[in-house]
Amino acid sequence: MKPVRVRFAPSPTGFFHIGSARTALFNWLYARHTGGTFVLRIEDTDRERNTPEALEGLLRSMRWLGLDWDEGPGAGGEFGPYFQSERGDIYQSYLEQLQKAGRTYEKEGAIYFKLEGERYTEYDDYLQTEVEKVRAEPVLIRDLIRGDVSRAENRDFVIYRANGDPTFHFVNVVDDIAMGITHVIRGEDHLSNTSKHIELFQAFGAPVPEYAHLPLILKDPSIGKGKMSKRDRGALIDEYQERHFLPAAVRNYVALLGWSPKDDREVLDVGEIIEKFELSDIQKSPARFDEKKMAYINFEYLKALPVETYAWFARPVLTAAGLMAEEGSESYLQRVLALCQEKITSLEELPKFCAYFFTDQFERDSAAYEKLNKKGDFQVRLSEARTALAAIAADEWNTANLESCFAALAEQHSLKQHAWWPVVRYAVSGVTSGPDFLPMLEVIGRDVVIARLSV
RNA sequence: GUCCCGUUCGUCUAGCCCGGCCUAGGACACUGGGUUUUCAUCCCAGCAACAGGGGUUCGAAUCCCCUACGGGAUGCCA
Structure with a gap:
């Protein structure tokens, strides 16, 4: 069997949220489980919406969670560049391939991919206009989580915008081909797109990768309906870093969203998760993010830490709160922490909880x-x-x-x-x-x- | 509208593929007890689910069909 190559392909348009983190994590886990390669590819084809800050934030959060990539920004690799904005020539040559095969046409300045099949026009209720449709053969999506899914595309789609930039569907497929990606692990919101992608793979005469479409993470019903978005409370990974959650605990909790080791255990070290992780064990139905459960997992991790390690995490929290000097006594710190360690669920509570060990200026209830x-x-x-x-x-x-x-x-x-x-x-x-x-x-x-x- | 996916305790899930061991297991949350000279931790107990309806079968959470509900896609966003 070919060595596994998976990729996480975020678009740096905002902060890194739970859903993306889980997609990244599952790709990483699968790569580590199989001894394969984890590629980080930056999908920055939308010049309007990408920002350098978002990219930085994303890389920082990935590192914080311990999701190291084998190829990608800062890591090198033979399949670069890993920024889509730098791969224009590659896309151009793939485009020519489709043009030569007669699978494209231009309309209003944009280049479309042409499906094969009988054409007809029809009023579309969603677009509220007459559109040209195609009776294309359904494509078979073989999904490791969901089994076989059959779906037919019925409209040609844009692969190059009028401004000259290629679109997501096109670059995504071209890069997966050019980078030798064997398994595409992504959110279920892409399942309906997959038929477009398979049409492209076939037009290029390229082998279609294996797919695994992850169930979505839904909002807490108290906030609203639908999939969790980066604007929702508790959605950003950044937030947990700022609140001094332990990255290993967050990673453990996120792994449990849709995946389970099936043996009634929940607090597992990363080595065990890697060992047991199988795509076929992933849940089909969506999950809801539960902050209380994550806090509980964090607490379990916190309690299990040797006091020296606990102090290593706690010291910056206390110095940032102004309770301790940078070079404050380590032995005193550890004596204090030994008393607090099993009392609090998150390090963010620590300054308030132990202030009076360090200062006379503490609050009175x-x-x-x-x-x-x-x-x-x-x-x-x-x-x-x-x-x-x-x-x-x-x-x-x-x-x-x-x-x-x-x-x-x-x-x-x-x-x-x-x-x-x-x-x-x-x-x-x-x-x-x-x-x-x-x-x-x-x-x-x-x-x-x-x-x-x-x- | 159309297409696709899904539906086990409030939440995350085990069981489903390969029907009987399921009077459906675990965890979080919640409630009540106990241990602790304090506060926590901790321990024990309780609460609580197979969406509904048809079928197949001696037997269905598990297989099939329908309905309902939820989600996604339908963009010159990714």
Whole structure:
């Protein structure tokens, strides 16, 4: 069997969204699974709408997700150039081939591809005008996900615009031929286009690649109907990068949109996904993006990280939030993170969650204070705790001694330690929930704790 | 309008190709309990689906047909 060559062929007209990311991911997974080649080809034939910023954003997001390409921008390859805007000569020679074969004609400055079959005119309800149609033989689309699909084209279509640029259908097919693409993995929205493409492959006398049309990703019904678009909330990959999601978690979640390992497991490392990935296991029906589930997967990844790695991801988040200096203490950072790691689902929550470990300028939840002070004994408890804790020497400030300190206090007043804990926690952190209480005090340190209890 | 694709818990899915093991499994979410001296994590339990109708068959989520609904295409966008 021929070695697999797949391509992801985005058009840099906007940001990289979930749907494109999944198409890229599935192509990449298939290439890695089969030991084939993953080509990145930039379809920038629409000069009006392409921007360099969009291209940059796209490459950045691809790299962030770890989708490395074997051929394409920055990677080289024997089938270049990989920007369609630089392949004009190639398209021109393929065009001549069709012209010689008598499969084209010109109309209003544009060049059309001519279908074979009986011609007739008919009123078209969609276009609301009389159009020329063709009774062409249906083409057979052999799709690895959907099985055989038969579809007939019935209108000639433009392959070169009046402005001299070739169109998507034409360049897409020409490049797939010229680049030796063996498998076309793309969204289901292209299924109806595929009959055009196969007509072209046949006109060129080229072998038709294998197809795999992926089910679409639909909008959350609370936002609207139809396929997810780049304007929808949660649609942009960029957003997850900015929100400090782990790329591996996002990649894992996106892989689960339409594909499943079929063994009831969902959190899989990328090696396992590559190993198990099969196009024929892909779902036929569309999926809906679920942010909560992605957050859950992210949480699972976060919890599994060694604290050193966790710190590596967390440090830039905390420095960006102004809580930590670039070269702030690594050991202190790790002690703090060890307490926070299993408490939060996304790193974006981290600055708010642990601010009080780094600064005295943290927010206080006044509603929580009202609750704690219902009996009006907040200050009393606080000062009791302060006196007791102040008796602990600096070099004896640890969880075990803090424990006995509170135990003694409890005995003395015939109360539970719990009588002081929330009060102290609030005084020290401004909230009533957070990491383990005693270790938290230990890490924050004696002087800071005592000072905060005095306010 | 026409053509094409699809339809299992609220959501993602397993099962469907090769009918019986399916009183339909898992996960997220949600609800309730438990563990935790705090807060989380965690554990347990509960909720909840084969779109509808016909057929084929001893037997259908699984095969066939129809209907409904959803999606896509129908562009000198990709």
